[in-house]
Amino acid sequence: MSEETMPGETKPTTLHILAISGSLRKVSSNTALLQAAIALAPENLEVKLYEGLGALPHFNPDLEPTEPPSVTDLRQQVQWSDGLLISSPEYAHGVPGVLKNALDWLVNGEEFVGKPIALLNASPRAIHAQASLTEIVTVMAGRVIPAASITVPLLGQNLDAAGIASDAELSSALHTAIVTFASAIQRCQSEAVRLL
Template identity: 50%
Template sequence: MTKLLALSGSLRAVSMNKTVLEACIKLAPAEVDITLYNGLAGLPPFNPDLDGDNPPKKIVTLRKQIGAADGLVISCPEYAHGIPGSFKNMLDWLVSCVEFPEKPVLLINTSPQSERIIPLLMEVLMTMSARVVSNASLTLPLKGRKLDADGIARNAEFGGQLRDSLASFVDAINAV
């Protein structure tokens, strides 16, 4: 069983980034288990002074989930041509942890207008020693569409692209 952790970079209650990750859960092959991380809003601001032997409990929990995952699926919006502060805060907490380096990552962008987010995330993630699987990453034109997770999964174009992307990602994980 391949275990993936899905991370949304949006704090919005109704977010296309979260919705596309929920669609991934529906489209995952039987041998793939995807868990959606829901703790982003509750993470404390990054402070290196707190990142010693006893980091905050929410950080310990996040790191354990990262460590237990075979790979990460990330869908993150672009805010003001950058990574949203809350998501960057989470990444900052992961910089020095032993669970993150060499972790395979699949990036999903839900808006073609957000052309900077994938390169920005790749720069940060590669600096953190993640293994971004760029041939599996994709951009879907979902912005402005009234689709829920079921609608995305059932859509021939979007569901098919997500299914193919997940398959390529899992293949890349298992090839190592």
């Protein structure tokens, strides 16, 4: 479809979504799921994968006044986004340390407050991490969108992003979740404007 608009028409606003995988593995199923979401995103969504998780220093409140550049970059990317799409594995019934570390860096900032969040889950077994992540981002004043937070059963399937995107059932569920998330973000934004 042409990107050009007719005279008098307004171009639909592009929504920005930052996708964060809780896994540092090269062949991570969670990262593959987010990359598939990028491939399936409709035209009015720009979904960007956050690549800095492994480079963040361990959270230490003493470092906050002279913030390390990698943390500033994380903050800026969260600030850029209209919503966060997070997909994380479960380790020992918990949220991976690297993801919790990134979230801890964001606790004292304003970037996260009111941010719509969709929590994808690549494994139906991983119920503890999903529950814990929901609690963490909620207490950080993020807005979890349950209708967009789906479990996509990838465990043991060995699918990469292209494999997920070309699977009719998986891609349909993922596409619906992204579109649902975009509508929820728009609703949150109009609510925020009404409250101004």
